[in-house]
Amino acid sequence: MDTTDARIQPPRPGEPTTLGRHRVIGRLGSGGMGVVYLADGPFGKVAVKLVREELADDPDFRRRFQREVQACFRVGGTRTVRLVDFELDADRPWLATEFVDAPNLATHIRTIGRLGEDDQITLATGLAEALLSIHASGLIHRDLKPSNVLWTPHGPKVIDFGIAAAADAAALTVSGQFVGTPGWHSPEQVSGQDATPATDVFAWGAILCFAATGEPPFGSGPAPAVLHRVLLAEPTIDLDALAAPLHGPVTSSLARDPAERPTAVDLLTALVGALPEGEPGLATRQLQTSSALPPTPPWSATVAPAGAGQGPGSAAGTGKSPGSANAGPPPADGDGSGGRGKRGRRSRARIAALAGVASIVAGAAVIAAVVLSLQGGDDDGGSSASSSSDLDAGTFSADAPWRLRIDNRIDSSGDGSSGCTIVVSDVTTGESRTLSGLWGTKTYQVAQTGEFRFDVNNEQCEVQGLRTTGDTGLPFAQESSVGDTEAFHTEGTVQVEVVDFNGGDKCELALHALSDGRMLDFTTASINENQVSLNAGQPDQVYLAEPSCGIRVLSG
Numbered sequence: 001m002d003t004t005d006a007r008i009q010p011p012r013p014g015e016p017t018t019l020g021r022h023r024v025i026g027r028l029g030s031g032g033m034g035v036v037y038l039a040d041g042p043f044g045k046v047a048v049k050l051v052r053e054e055l056a057d058d059p060d061f062r063r064r065f066q067r068e069v070q071a072c073f074r075v076g077g078t079r080t081v082r083l084v085d086f087e088l089d090a091d092r093p094w095l096a097t098e099f100v101d102a103p104n105l106a107t108h109i110r111t112i113g114r115l116g117e118d119d120q121i122t123l124a125t126g127l128a129e130a131l132l133s134i135h136a137s138g139l140i141h142r143d144l145k146p147s148n149v150l151w152t153p154h155g156p157k158v159i160d161f162g163i164a165a166a167a168d169a170a171a172l173t174v175s176g177q178f179v180g181t182p183g184w185h186s187p188e189q190v191s192g193q194d195a196t197p198a199t200d201v202f203a204w205g206a207i208l209c210f211a212a213t214g215e216p217p218f219g220s221g222p223a224p225a226v227l228h229r230v231l232l233a234e235p236t237i238d239l240d241a242l243a244a245p246l247h248g249p250v251t252s253s254l255a256r257d258p259a260e261r262p263t264a265v266d267l268l269t270a271l272v273g274a275l276p277e278g279e280p281g282l283a284t285r286q287l288q289t290s291s292a293l294p295p296t297p298p299w300s301a302t303v304a305p306a307g308a309g310q311g312p313g314s315a316a317g318t319g320k321s322p323g324s325a326n327a328g329p330p331p332a333d334g335d336g337s338g339g340r341g342k343r344g345r346r347s348r349a350r351i352a353a354l355a356g357v358a359s360i361v362a363g364a365a366v367i368a369a370v371v372l373s374l375q376g377g378d379d380d381g382g383s384s385a386s387s388s389s390d391l392d393a394g395t396f397s398a399d400a401p402w403r404l405r406i407d408n409r410i411d412s413s414g415d416g417s418s419g420c421t422i423v424v425s426d427v428t429t430g431e432s433r434t435l436s437g438l439w440g441t442k443t444y445q446v447a448q449t450g451e452f453r454f455d456v457n458n459e460q461c462e463v464q465g466l467r468t469t470g471d472t473g474l475p476f477a478q479e480s481s482v483g484d485t486e487a488f489h490t491e492g493t494v495q496v497e498v499v500d501f502n503g504g505d506k507c508e509l510a511l512h513a514l515s516d517g518r519m520l521d522f523t524t525a526s527i528n529e530n531q532v533s534l535n536a537g538q539p540d541q542v543y544l545a546e547p548s549c550g551i552r553v554l555s556g
Ligand SMILES: Nc1ncnc2c1ncn2[C@@H]1O[C@H](COP(=O)(O)OP(=O)(O)OP(=O)(O)O)[C@@H](O)[C@H]1O
Pocket: 028, 029, 030, 031, 032, 033, 034, 035, 036, 046, 047, 081, 097, 098, 099, 100, 101, 102, 103, 104, 143, 147, 148, 150, 159, 160
């Protein structure tokens, strides 16, 4: 298997140094939609796809991209990479997925050679599992090909599902011609018809032929010739090279008529029992691979230091991202009551100014060291807290995900205040995060456990640590712009009503898992549709992160 380093190129001059909260380390590759960077940030290593400028300028692309990205959160399973963060409003939108330290299948076959029979079956089963999760979420991949399959020691992981729809639409608008990589696209795509789940099954068959022989079933060469063969010729399926259990499924998946192709469920059913000896069955394998997922992201849903969102070389961005600490307007007023007035406007101006002076903010004079003690707190699902006016020494220890609430009580009638700056330090590791330019009340979910110390720049900044171990009881209402909701339990679907759009006409809502901060679903409510539902996928402890509006959870 390749090493990571061999696959990573240094960023080129003028390329972004940060994308949202992620620091760019290198380039993983580029394709039709944009460049993919390896980056490091609050979720560990991620692969960030930055959309090409031409596409970003196309309003139709943006609309479709946004819709598809929202849908991607519904895709579960262990055979698809997890979407962890994105910024859709940026000059150039980007999305971050978990980084999988493995080459793509095209590279693997080019450098190592074609797959043996056992590996073919592992690939066939894993890809069918991926298609099952994608199709079960109502999506179609549309662009399944070897470079969109990462080949790990545990089998394949599929990238780029769903988002190809947006690129197809934009490219067709411009050229009116077929756009894509010939050889993997189905006859119906080549002739301009709608893609269906059967389209992905066709690509599944083509990838298996390629994995077994190193050649796609309709050959290679100039694009028009390949497209012509896809439309009119019979595929070349080398049955000597292909593992016997795949003969039937691969042949039927390449049927010209989509109705004659098997479904992902048919493929899995056909492959049950064909897995190599020693390879556990599907359900067991899923459990094993899911435990290999990256560890709980540290400091999830916390605020990045002001200005960290877009570095000097950055090409993208407004710094506003649902699920990101920069999401949403700043609080409307100092007490978090949701009122809007002079102070809210002034806060916005101050925060904008702060964004330009990150280094000054990061080094802001910490004039009051506050160490909170929550040892004796209420631990049964309520909150336990100590305020910054209590200067007693002590430590706040958290043995489960917890919440940090900051209430800015600074009298800002005079100019000169830059809001609250809080430095949260992990006492054991010494790691710290600076949350700056905070106005009103803000609450953050922190996945990291351990012992923490808080330092604030003004004793009027009240800091509370909250334990959130149980249900809070529903329904409940949340004031405008006060950060995350309390954690609550959902049976799968959450109904939310937006009660205050906070001066705008839209509100972005992101549902996160309490356990590790991972985003489960994302939707946008509008004044015309102020009740929305979010899908957690399965019963879970969840919270709604950083809504920029006043919301009421109707059912969870
Ligand atoms: N999450 C990820 N983890 C590891 N590597 C990744 C990840 N996402 C993408 N890559 C690498 O970056 C390469 C480029 O990705 P990209 O999707 O842009 O390429 P492509 O499939 O060749 O192009 P396109 O589909 O846009 O025409 C991939 O082939 C893969 O090797």
